[in-house]
Amino acid sequence: MMQKPILTIVVPCYNEEDVLPETIQQLTHVLENLLEEDLIAIGSKILFVDDGSLDRTWALIEEESQRNPFVTGIKLSRNFGHQNALLAGLETAKNNSDCVISIDADLQDDISVIREFVLKYWEGYDIVYGVRRSRDTDTWFKKATAQWFYRFMQKLGVQLVYNHADFRLMSKRALEELSRYTEINIFLRGIVPLLGFRSTKVFYDRKKRFAGESKYPLKKMLAFAFDGITSFSIVPIRLITFIGFLAFLLSSAAGIYSLAVKLLGHAESGWTSIMISVWLIGGLLLMGMGLIGEYIGKIYQEVKRRPRFTIEKTLHSPSFSPSSKKEKVQL
Ligand code: UDP
Ligand code: MG
Numbered sequence: 001m002m003q004k005p006i007l008t009i010v011v012p013c014y015n016e017e018d019v020l021p022e023t024i025q026q027l028t029h030v031l032e033n034l035l036e037e038d039l040i041a042i043g044s045k046i047l048f049v050d051d052g053s054l055d056r057t058w059a060l061i062e063e064e065s066q067r068n069p070f071v072t073g074i075k076l077s078r079n080f081g082h083q084n085a086l087l088a089g090l091e092t093a094k095n096n097s098d099c100v101i102s103i104d105a106d107l108q109d110d111i112s113v114i115r116e117f118v119l120k121y122w123e124g125y126d127i128v129y130g131v132r133r134s135r136d137t138d139t140w141f142k143k144a145t146a147q148w149f150y151r152f153m154q155k156l157g158v159q160l161v162y163n164h165a166d167f168r169l170m171s172k173r174a175l176e177e178l179s180r181y182t183e184i185n186i187f188l189r190g191i192v193p194l195l196g197f198r199s200t201k202v203f204y205d206r207k208k209r210f211a212g213e214s215k216y217p218l219k220k221m222l223a224f225a226f227d228g229i230t231s232f233s234i235v236p237i238r239l240i241t242f243i244g245f246l247a248f249l250l251s252s253a254a255g256i257y258s259l260a261v262k263l264l265g266h267a268e269s270g271w272t273s274i275m276i277s278v279w280l281i282g283g284l285l286l287m288g289m290g291l292i293g294e295y296i297g298k299i300y301q302e303v304k305r306r307p308r309f310t311i312e313k314t315l316h317s318p319s320f321s322p323s324s325k326k327e328k329v330q331l
Contacts, residue, residue: 003041007100009047011047011105012051027046034115034118039118045071049076074314075312084186088309091179092314098172099171102166104167106209109204125171126171127174127195127197127198129192131164131203132163152229153232153233161193174195183302184302184306185298236291237292241288
């Protein structure tokens with residue numbers, strides 16, 4: 001018989017004061033039910049990661065942690081972005097948990113499937129992906145761009161779980177493996193499938209954000225997609241090389257053509273084609289250089305080995321204290 005796991009739910013929060021009270025209440029309820037059903041062990045928690053919010057998010061977390069034994073939190077020293085906030089949470093939770101579930105603060109993901117995640121863990125799965133069944137509540141625009149993104153990534157050879165965001169369960173050993181991926185440009189959705197282990201999917205319907213605004217405006221979404229592509233795939237570089245090769249073939253054909261024209265004594269007539277090829281090749285070169293620059297930029301960031309996040313404060317709850325490894329304090 002397997003031992004009951006300590007579960008930590010990691011919730012990255014950036015300016016989420018509007019949704020937080022409700023989120024805390026609902027997630028607390030989930031943990032209470034799971035405890036009652038004997039599916040998780042005492043010491044299970046909700047770990048909120050304040051990603052440098054400018055509003056009362058941290059104050060709310062701190063206040064709640066005083067009266068709610070399930071709530072604990074860490075505060076990052078500034079806004080590090082969703083992926084890094086998530087990572088900070090996973091790394092912190094890992095040491096004191098047997099399994100960790102990550103979920104967004106806005107509860108767009110259906111929390112009732114958390115129970116199914118845990119059941120899958122009991123069945124021996126190390127990674128459980130939450131997968132959206134439909135995207136009816138997303139705007140047309142969000143739906144279209146997301147779909148395009150998944151297809152494009154697939155073409156580039158990046159294995160993503162279709163319609164899966166960062167709502168998933170990971171076991172302790174999966175998280176331990178994850179922490180060995182030390183890259184700065186981390187794209188968790190792409191990395192988790194690379195870990196291997198037994199994994200499965202749980203389907204759910206995605207809801208509307210019930211309060212607050214999306215923290216992913218178009219600009220951030222594009223940056224996210226671009227990062228996802230260039231941190232995973234060298235296909236764009238290969239594509240440029242291929243186009244360059246085609247351009248070379250074309251230009252040698254053009255060379256032969258212009259020579260022939262010259263030999264026939266109508267040299268000026270070649271002006272148009274030369275103009276065109278100068279522009280074409282100039283454009284290709286610039287494009288290629290820009291793209292290579294992008295990757296060099298990535299290399300530059302990676303070789304610096306800068307920390308991916310900085311934790312400014314940690315709330316002291318019994319099971320998150322450094323000494324807890326030996327003596328697990330009861331709630
Ligand atoms: N988030 C974060 N740091 C950021 C941006 C967002 O921690 O810089 C959190 C945010 O609080 C939420 C989650 O990441 O819990 C997903 O953000 P959001 O719901 O705005 O994204 P969407 O669902 O629109 O893709
Ligand atoms: Mg959301």
